[in-house]
Amino acid sequence: MTEVYTSSVIGAPADQVWAAIRDFNGLPSWHPAIAESRIEGGAPADQVGCVRAFRLKDGGFIREKLLALSDYDFACTYSILESPMGVENYIATLKLSPITDGGRTFAEWSAEFDCAPERADELTDLIGNGVFQGGFDALKGRFGG
Template identity: 45%
Template sequence: MPRPYASGVVPASADDVWKVVRDFNGLPAWLPAVTASELDEGGSGAEVGAVRRLTLDNGGTVVERLVELHDGERRCTYEILESSFPVRRYVSTFRVAPITASGETFVEWWSEYDADGADEANLTQTFADGIYGAGIAALRKHFDG
């Protein structure tokens, strides 16, 4: 089972970064690959079970359900319900942690999924670099001004 992963440092406090990324319906504000997000279920998007419908910059759509939102550990886990990605049982986690020495934030994002063997390498690179790594870079830019 593949486990794409990316991490990085964001020049802002963990509390400030968490305020931005914990909004389950807020991806278009900071993630360039997502042009729109609409809640299908879960009015505020802050409750487990909320379902969002994302429109991607390539015109594709992804429907995801919030599985866990843990403010104390600054961690969010979600699963894909429908997608143009050829994956099955995709579950992803995003975590934010303070870097106490600098006041910055360590961000990590990963997933586990099932897919046909022929698709795994391309999907793993797309998720790790094209979504998670690019998303963390976009957060850096968001807070860098």
């Protein structure tokens, strides 16, 4: 099992950041790598079990299933159902915590997955620095760092 963990501080209160990222179908509005997204079957975007299908700006196609969503904890957990990355059993959690000093947010994004052993370092870098940090950097650009 390969593990990835990325954290950051965003210069806005957690409830404001959560409002921007809570929508499971809203990736294109805040993540720079996502071109378009839709929820399959017309399910609500906050319904546990819904599946989002999205296209990356580089043309890649990914399907993910929402496993948990907590407005109380500012957290969501999802799995990858289909991806060009070569990962299996991929489960990720994006969680926000309030930083009371200055009204900021501590953001954590982690994942566990199986992959070919020779690709573990490459995928850890791609997911941790590309996907997770790329999303955090975009949120910091939007809200302040």
